[in-house]
Amino acid sequence: MEARAEHDSLEVFLKASLTDEQRGNVLFVSFTQWDFALAALADTATCLHQMGSEVTLGFWTNKTPMHDTGWSVNDKVAKLFASPARDQRVRDALIDIGIPKSSLANPPISGWRPAQPVPITRAMNRSEIKALTYFGSPMGRAMLQVRTLTETPVTDAYYWPERLLRLAATSYAFAYDQTTELIKARGVTAVAVYNGRFLHDRAASAAAQALGIPVLYYDTGGIDTDFDLTDSVTHDWTDLQRRMLKLYEQWPEGQRDEVGGSWFQERLNHTAADNALFTEAQVIGSSIDRPDADCLVVYFSSSGDEIAELELDWDQFIGTQPEALKFLADECRKRDGYQLVVRSHPHKRRKPKQDVIEWLEAVDVANPDIHLDPHSPVDSYALMRQADIVVTYGSTTGVEAAFAGKRVIVLGPSAYDQLGCATLAGTQVELSTALDDRDPGSWPGAVSYGLMMRRRGFHFEFVKRGPDNSFNLGGRAFADSRQSVRHLSHLLGRIQRWNLR
CATH class of the missing domain: 3.40.50 (Rossmann fold)
Incomplete structure (x- = not known):
């Protein structure tokens, strides 16, 4: 059928x-x-x-x-x-x-x-x-x-x-x-x-x-469909998120969580073909020795070239990704018991050398408590489960963390910041406020993302x-x-x- x-x-x-x-x-x-x-x-x-x-x-x-x-x-x-x-x-x-x-x-x-x-x-x-x-x-x-x-x-x-x-x-x-x-x-x-x-x-x-x-x-x-057709530009993420929420609302209640959740489970189990490039060097279940921290904040970086040319109002964001990371690190240092882990995107293994050099320099400037480089075998999904707060610049790991019941803060452009599952912090003040709250966002909002990834289009x-x-x-x-x-x-x-x- x-x-x-x-x-x-x-x-x-x-x-x-x-x-x-x-x-x-x-x-x-x-x-x-x-x-x-x-x-x-x-x-x-x-x-x-x-x-x-x-x-x-x-x-x-x-x-x-x-x-x-x-x-x-x-x-x-x-x-x-x-x-x-x-x-x-x-x-x-x-x-x-x-x-x-x-x-x-x-x-x-x-x-x-x-x-x-x-x-x-x-x-x-x-x-x-x-x-x-x-x-x-x-x-x-x-x-x-x-x-x-x-x-x-x-x-x-x-x-x-x-x-x-x-x-x-x-x-x-x-x-x-x-x-x-x-x-x-x-x-x-x-x-x-x-x-x-x-x-x-x-x-x-x-x-x-x-x-x-x-x-x-x-x-x-989507994974289970053949093609998409839209009257909005393909990378209009506001419209895409509107479609996600509408799809979840209209889908049979007894099926939507199972169908949408299956997209996340495949990625968690490292069986999603479209995610293999990112997880091939990671060992399922491998995690870090969790530091003695009252609040562990984990930042998952984004691949810069994939977001650089999006036609967005960049003034709504806290700054460039290196700037956002530095703001985050500074805010974590202000708080007793907070420690910051930075997970550099595995895609950096295949990115131009100069981009990698500049990103690693940005990490050095931010000076997190722990840095996992692009070659680290640590499982991103095990790592997000260890976190109290997950922060991204739009990486898909943000919505995956929201599905896992984590507090998620997003600092850059994403396709999930309007689903209720993540908090968009566009200023340092908003970031500071967001870090004081550890409650997760809307789980159904996260599931709506997975549902769209499976059943998008026609x-x-x-x-x-x-x-x-x-x-x-x-x-x-x-x-x-x-x-x-x-x-x-x-x-x-x-x-x-x-x-x-």
Whole structure:
């Protein structure tokens, strides 16, 4: 029996999210060859087609000046070896189910040149890049998502190569201008993109928004579902938490705690596949020799690069993560019987060297009572059980600690600070007050997070998933190109990125 999903019907969601007029002609512009993203596109486009909407399809993965993060196969190589790329197979499958060939759209502007200058004449650091815009849209933030061959630390001490930046900016402008023109030429009434964070998806969504056109974002679903579709940007954590609380409220009372709790239990038992990278070096049940402290405060750090480019009001937070840690350490030292343990994120083992150096320097400045480095075998879940108070800068361990019945304080951006399970301390005064309270927050609030992680989004209604996790539509498999084609494409992609150093 199929597990219940957050949404029962894609058609019902589309009717609630878009008016009849807005569903008139929906443009799907794709820059990725990831199978799960293309499967979400195919299911949504098919549903709209069945509802009577016109669908416009722009498979532009190989049309942009720079490859997007989800690119894998060169279309010319695929054609030469008669082994179509995955996005080409999805395109053909959609035509086979009845979407007319006239719905296919290439970039409409021939001999394209940027409609607005993109003056990049030197290498830039992260802060300078973030400030770059194109017709007021956040081009710089999108540029920071591109793949490179070299390490790209978060620190402003690192300068991104000029050639890389120039090509990324040009490619963003290409996607923005071409999407703008296509919307006007085809009378597009809504646009759907993958995720909305990557270079070209962000450009396409920005182009639509500038014209007052609504945007839908498709993405991965929950562990037990197939995909997500939302009319809010994928990383709008306020909206996501609203959905969590609504989902928990509407879920059968006899099932919601068990289903939501199972997400936490898998992570506690080190059996969650999506968490293996973080726990592979940890020994289940391994803990520290608990110091003789009246109140043990444990800080779990966040991976800086994963939060650096979020579009948030950063003034609502206590400061940067190093600053927040120093404030926390100082507050703990003011209190008799308080001791601070810092657990550095295991992901640091695979992060750029400079980022690791700067973080370890920040820990030294904070001078906690105990520091567990990224290589420590101590089990994070055993450690949080030893804590009286858990503090994070947004790390998922915060909501996991709340599920374990711990007092949780969050100092940075998170997807659980509005669930009632954690206290957001945005100032030193708020942090001081929060540390004086050891009562846990809302356990159901924490469970709602796990419930969303399991059942987020939709089940496929038209796309079929095989036992090997392959996808097909109308019997046409979304198979990838032959290995030789992928390898040659990969080599060509590496050569392009090598030349951009």
